[in-house]
Amino acid sequence: MAMATEEEKSLKDELFHTIVLADRVIKWAQEAESFKSECADLAKQVQRLSQMLRSCVRLSTPTTSNQSIYERPIRRVAADVSKNLDRALTLVRKCKHSGLLRHVFSISTTADFRKVFSLLESSIGDMRWLLTILDSDETNLSLPPIASNDPILAWVWAFISVIHVGEIKARIDAANELASLARDNNRNKKMIVEEGGILPLLKLLKEGTSAEAQIAAAHALINLATDEETVRIIVSVFGVPIIVGVLGECSMKVLIVVATLVARIAELDSVAQEEFVRENVTRPLISLLSMDMVLDIPKHQPPKTSIHSIVQMNKQMIGNSAHKYNHRSGSNSDGSSHSGQHKKEREGETPEAKIKVQIACSEALWKLSKGSLACGRKITETKGLLCLAKIIEREKGDLQFNCLMTVMEITAVAESNSELRHGAFKTNSPAAKAVLDQLLRVIQEESDAMLRVPAIRSVGSLAKTFPAKERRIVSPLVALLGNKDVDVATEAAIALEKFVSPTNFNRVEHSKSIIECDGVPPLMRLLKVNDRAQLKGLVLLCHLALNSGDSKALEQARALKAIEGAARSVIPQYPELKDLFAEAVCRLTLYQAGAHPNIQSFAP
Known part of the structure; x- marks a missing residue:
């Protein structure tokens, strides 16, 4: 959105x-002492311009307090007209000269008049076009002279103007046209943004005049929001609260597009991402994600867990959600609201339509959760984890994948934030247990690497939360070390490394569990696959050596020889691993007869 500078005049002042200026040109033309015929013709042109400018003042004055006027083309045309009038004024002022100076001046004046006539005619054409778009709610796709070298500019002006003041059908068509232009190329996107297209689209989205209008506006915003700069503009004009408000009140078919818009904006800019979280966008997203879902207590929960507390939590969430949306949309004094109407519509929607909404909402939660502690807290403090677990259990395809990615992002944040990790994923939490059960099920039962990888990463991120000798968690990861899919096997090694790293209090016990689960042989085979697998496998192997250097399994697998051999090629590329390799070799040497460390050979 173009911001007004201190020097910029109001539109009325500029007009x-x-x-x-036009009146001055007419006055000087009437007082000309030479080229009187040309000056008279020029005065007629300027008189037409003057009448058009006065009409423009009338049409650009809002008739109601809430009506907006699209000033951008008016200012551009007025500035161009003013420049041409200045040139005309300079010319007619010279026509008062007489005598010798008049003869000298006449040599170039005829050509100058032709140029000025042409410029004024162009200004008349620009004003005629401008008055057309101001005085009509239909899109004018004619080409004004000012945009002769760039017809897209004229179309953008016309479409944005219609969105400001047109009838609803014309506004829908104009929004769709802007969406199409933005989809074509980046230059068009930049032009629409620079010419002030964001704000009227947000206004059209907010008004809720029709579902079709909201969809058209949301599609246009999606096509425009392809870079951080544009997203920041949306944030700066308070677009985030508008989008969140619409998400809580719109119909099902609008929800899909608006949730997609949330995902797009959140993915592109962390500032917008956090702004969405502050506006509590997670509440309507989780509410939509869990529609028609009974979030009961997981079956594995021990009898001692308080059922009453879970029931009360769900009741409170439902009550708070209803209060929130009634407050937002309840503009009628009798308490009725659009949200109640839309709720009835949602109940009657087909399962296919509901799935589409859930897919869009789950993608938005995924993008919002990435690297966001605030979003992780919002989701885990509500019924969000139970909802995600239930969907991962029951659904397939994009919906299941998006929920797995959401869990992966939340656990990634929890890995580096002990408060979130201990609060949301404590061992006696029903929601955490439900999520963990589904992660383990995916790891053990799914064959698709796209599903297994986020599940593996999620478990790895939670490594610090699991108690010692936790075979139920470690064993499935160990089993994947020998998986035929190298990416899956490598991710398993990365996750297991988090169980045995120096930052894990139970690293010694977890190391023994990995070895007892027969994890060394497949790990040794992983070292021979590719560079990435070798690197991650070696790091895991070194930590196993540090924590369980006396293991017979490591000795039988010739782990010492493997580390020494790999160190010479790995350390030059990753010098930060030199100390780890050296310590692992020393530890293994202590327990293996006849072994002699050669630490110096590790130096690059």
Whole structure:
């Protein structure tokens, strides 16, 4: 959105200045002492311009307090008209000269008049086009002279103007046209943004006049929001609260597009991402994600867990959600609201339509959760984890994948934030247990690497939360070390490394569990696959050596020889691993007869 500078005049002042300038040109033309015929013709052109400028003042004055006027083309045309009038004024002022100077001046004046006539005619054409788009709610796709070298500019002006003041059908068509232009290329996107297209689209989205209008506006915003700069503009004009408000009140078919818009914006800019979280966008997203879902207590929960507390939590969430949306949309004094109407519509929607909404909402939660502690807290403090677990259990395809990715992002944040980790994923939490059960099920039962990888990463991120000798968690990961899919096997090694790293209090016990689960042989085979697998496998192997250097399994697998051999090629590329390799070799050497460390050979 173009911001007004201190020097910028109000639109009325700018038009008034241009009108005064036109009157001065007419006065000087009437007082000309030479080229009287040309000056008379010029005065007629300027008179037409003056009348058009006055009409423009009338049409650009809002008739109601809530009506907006699209000023961008008016200012551009008025500035161009003013420049041409200045040139005309300079010319007619010279026509008062007489005598010798008049003869000298006449040599170039004829050509100058032709140029000025042409410029004024162009200004008349620009004003005629401008008055057309101001005085009509239909899109004018004619080409004004000012945009002769760039027809897209004229179309953008016309479409944005219609969105400001047109009838609803014309506004829908204009929004769709802007969406199409933005989809074509980046230059069009930049032009629409620079010419002030964001704000009227947000206004059209907010008004809720029709579902079709909201969809058209949301599609246009999605096509425009392809870079951080544009997203920041949306944030700066308070677009985030508008989008969140619409998400809580719109119909099902609008929800899909608006949730997609949330995902797009959140993915592109962390500032917008956090702004969405502050506006509590997670509440309507989780509410939509869990529609028609009974979030009961997981079956594995021990009898001692308080059922009453879970029931009360769900009741409180439902009550708070209803209060929130009634407050937002309840503009009627009798308490009725659009949200109640839309709720009835949602209940009658087909399962296919509901799945589409859930897919869009789950993608938005995924993008919002990435690297966001605030979003992780919002989701885990509500019924969000139970909802995600239930969907991962029951659904397939994009919906299941998006929920797995959401869990992966939340656990990634929890890995580096002990408060979130201990609060949301404590061992006696029903929601955490439900999520963990589904992660383990995916790891053990799914064959698709796209599903297994986020599940593996999620478990790895939670490594610090699991107690010692936790075979139920470690064993499935160990089993994947020998998986035929190298990416899956490598991710398993990365996750297991988090169980045995120095930052894990139970690293010694977890190391023994990995070895007892027969994890060394497949790990040794992983070292021979590719560079990435070798690197991650070696790091895991070194930590196993540090924590369980006396293991017979490591000795039988010739782990010492493997580390020494790999160190010479790995350390030059990753010098930060030199100390780890050296310590692992020393530890293994202590327990293996006849072994002699050669630490110096590790130096690059």
